[in-house]
Amino acid sequence: MLKVxxxxxxxxxxxxxxxxxxxxxxxxREVVSPFGEEExxxxxxxxxQNVGNGWALSGLRNPGKAVEAAGGNTLPVMMIEACSTKYxxxxxxxxxxxxxxxxxxxxxxxxxxxDGKTYIGLxxxxxxxxxxxxxxxxxxxxxxxxxxxxxxxxxSKPAPEMIKGMPGAPSGGSGASAPGGx
Amino acid sequence: xxxxxxITLSALAFxxxxxxxxxxxxxxxxxxxxxxxxxxxxxxxxxxxxxxTADHGKFKELQKNFKTGPEVTEACLICHNEAAKQVQxxxxxxxxxxxxxxxxxxxxxxxxxxxxTSPVSNEKDCMACHAGYGWKDSSFDFTVEKNVDxxxxxxxxxxxxxxxGDAGHPVYxxxxxxxxxxxxxxxxxLRKVAQSIGKPSRTNCGAxxxxxxxxxxxxxxxxxxxxxxxxxxxxxxxxxxxxxFTCATCHSTSSHQISGSRYNVAAAVKxxxxxxxxxxxxxxxxxxxxxxxxxxxxxxxNEHTDKIACQACHIPEYARDAIGTxxxxxxxQATVMGPDGKPTxxxxxxxxxxxxxxxxxxxxxxxxxxxxxxxxGASKFxxxxxxxxxxxxxxxxxxxxxPNDPDSRIWPTNVxxxxxxxxxxxxxxxxxxxxxxxxxxxxxxxxxxxxxxAGMKAGGLPYSGQYGFVNTEQTWPITHMVAPKxxxxxxxxxxxxxxxxxEIKGIYMPGxxxxxxxxxxxxxxxxxxxxxxxxxxxxxxxxxxNRKG
Numbered sequence: 001m002l003k004v005x006x007x008x009x010x011x012x013x014x015x016x017x018x019x020x021x022x023x024x025x026x027x028x029r030e031v032v033s034p035f036g037e038e039e040x041x042x043x044x045x046x047x048x049q050n051v052g053n054g055w056a057l058s059g060l061r062n063p064g065k066a067v068e069a070a071g072g073n074t075l076p077v078m079m080i081e082a083c084s085t086k087y088x089x090x091x092x093x094x095x096x097x098x099x100x101x102x103x104x105x106x107x108x109x110x111x112x113x114x115d116g117k118t119y120i121g122l123x124x125x126x127x128x129x130x131x132x133x134x135x136x137x138x139x140x141x142x143x144x145x146x147x148x149x150x151x152x153x154x155x156s157k158p159a160p161e162m163i164k165g166m167p168g169a170p171s172g173g174s175g176a177s178a179p180g181g182x
Numbered sequence: 183x184x185x186x187x188x189i190t191l192s193a194l195a196f197x198x199x200x201x202x203x204x205x206x207x208x209x210x211x212x213x214x215x216x217x218x219x220x221x222x223x224x225x226x227x228x229x230x231x232x233x234x235t236a237d238h239g240k241f242k243e244l245q246k247n248f249k250t251g252p253e254v255t256e257a258c259l260i261c262h263n264e265a266a267k268q269v270q271x272x273x274x275x276x277x278x279x280x281x282x283x284x285x286x287x288x289x290x291x292x293x294x295x296x297x298x299t300s301p302v303s304n305e306k307d308c309m310a311c312h313a314g315y316g317w318k319d320s321s322f323d324f325t326v327e328k329n330v331d332x333x334x335x336x337x338x339x340x341x342x343x344x345x346x347g348d349a350g351h352p353v354y355x356x357x358x359x360x361x362x363x364x365x366x367x368x369x370x371x372l373r374k375v376a377q378s379i380g381k382p383s384r385t386n387c388g389a390x391x392x393x394x395x396x397x398x399x400x401x402x403x404x405x406x407x408x409x410x411x412x413x414x415x416x417x418x419x420x421x422x423x424x425x426x427f428t429c430a431t432c433h434s435t436s437s438h439q440i441s442g443s444r445y446n447v448a449a450a451v452k453x454x455x456x457x458x459x460x461x462x463x464x465x466x467x468x469x470x471x472x473x474x475x476x477x478x479x480x481x482x483x484n485e486h487t488d489k490i491a492c493q494a495c496h497i498p499e500y501a502r503d504a505i506g507t508x509x510x511x512x513x514x515q516a517t518v519m520g521p522d523g524k525p526t527x528x529x530x531x532x533x534x535x536x537x538x539x540x541x542x543x544x545x546x547x548x549x550x551x552x553x554x555x556x557x558x559g560a561s562k563f564x565x566x567x568x569x570x571x572x573x574x575x576x577x578x579x580x581x582x583x584x585p586n587d588p589d590s591r592i593w594p595t596n597v598x599x600x601x602x603x604x605x606x607x608x609x610x611x612x613x614x615x616x617x618x619x620x621x622x623x624x625x626x627x628x629x630x631x632x633x634x635x636a637g638m639k640a641g642g643l644p645y646s647g648q649y650g651f652v653n654t655e656q657t658w659p660i661t662h663m664v665a666p667k668x669x670x671x672x673x674x675x676x677x678x679x680x681x682x683x684x685e686i687k688g689i690y691m692p693g694x695x696x697x698x699x700x701x702x703x704x705x706x707x708x709x710x711x712x713x714x715x716x717x718x719x720x721x722x723x724x725x726x727x728n729r730k731g
Contacts, residue, residue: 036531036545036546036547037548037549038530038531038532038548039530039531041531042531043531068413068415069413069415072415072666072668072669073415073498073499073502073665073666073669075499075549076548076549112549112551114551114675114682115551115680116550116551158528159530159531159536160531161529161531161533162531162532162533
């Protein structure tokens, strides 16, 4: 009996350690882009606009600019912000999960690393959603499916122009009147 | 003297009223000494607008309505009678550079690069960036002094414009540029410009050097209009709110010879910083001329300076702005028309040129991680008429140096890739006539055959009539856009398995993971033996002290 209990607790500890170790990579994904930074941003923006389900661009931020303003260097980071009222609406209406507004708008990060390659960083919306009940789990499952389409590229198509000023949010960023509604 | 004295006394009295009894006492005392008018009371004269000792606006030689650039130069030479001779010995005039070791003649006049290729047969356009007037073909006389363009470097009004097509002359009448754009460039007021000359500023140098290769930032990667008003992050020396260096602060000049050149780079300067007044031959356009070769407080970092150029760590990326730089130019795409069969242009996602039926296709990038190479300052260039092997990538220039060369350092470089035409039979890169409105100009008639035939004829080269396209590579050392010291590369950025210097051969680099296994094993054995020795020695000491006790 002692062996069974000991084995159980040992298993819990091992699983806990593994989860702790891999939590970061489970919650977020990183993929290499075949394009340069601006082109990657522009193609993702185009995909977001074409994917349907109420998705709209709500901002494009460069967190590195603040570092530059303070007199420091950072490799460029571009944060594409998008939102779908179809998905955000039910979550924002439910008081029990309203705190998840902290995850809105949906963000896709495009950045360069020291190897000179451009990377795309995404949140694992499907997995995260499952932690907050069936309603959020279902919505975030749909978000995850659409997210996968955001980064499907067709290299045969010419590079679109990067959209800097968002419609309704002329200064960029998640303007209050951004049509994404988030 | 009397009126001045009266004004002075009145001013003193007024000052005294304002300042109270003590001030009055001082004034009375000063007056009693019968000294000249007190300095404190003289109204301050406005500071001169310029630090120059001469106001060129007052010279009668410049009070003329100049019609042409050469007329202005003639006026300049009345006083500066040696200036033109000096300029005529510089690369800005000859567009030629001679390798001091091999005697090879390089320079724009002699090489075919993988940007716009060559000025030969395109002089009318290219000479918009020549410090001279009238170089429109091979008949240009390099000895005529009045053809030296003083204003292009010394204008302080930022209104002096030279456009492609005018063989280096400034805009004499209001001109639509580019043609058909509806935008106009105003005629230069030569009188005003001549009267407003001064030391070269970033604007003067940048007018050509920021736009080399036909677009902002295209050519060098570490030079673009972003350096016109840079912040500390972009260039710690040129930071407009900080040190505010101009180009000439480093590229100091003597007899119009400007120090620093990509043809002869001071790649491995040794010794301490330059001391004013002490004669030395160190290139002033080098980091070491101010910082010396042991600039770090940490000796460990100074140990790097005999192998690593300062720029390798202190320019972590180049083209650090949205302007970016051109990474490749594919000339084989030139003459390809749009879907409607007409010439077309396309921009990339950041709004930079990506395709033009006239010129081909480009790829741009911002925040570029440099390619690191051994470099001893000398480059062997492919010059006009040199044979090539079209089966390989043609190196427009081969940067010299290696790990065993004491004059070599590891440098950050910008490698620009090209695909450009060559003669399939004679195996030479071709010259092509691109600019102009004539029937043989590529950008007018979109006919490669005519363009190459005209270009080769102008350059005096044989042409078989068969052309193809070959891959080329041109390497530029990176030396501008120096970041603040806090942004220099960290140890791990090089000393790691996939670090910045992973392609550098011939040196032992801890942490890179590709070191000699035997050497590493020997190192570990020595370290282990040392540890064992220390333990054994310590144990022995403890044992002996216990025995004695």
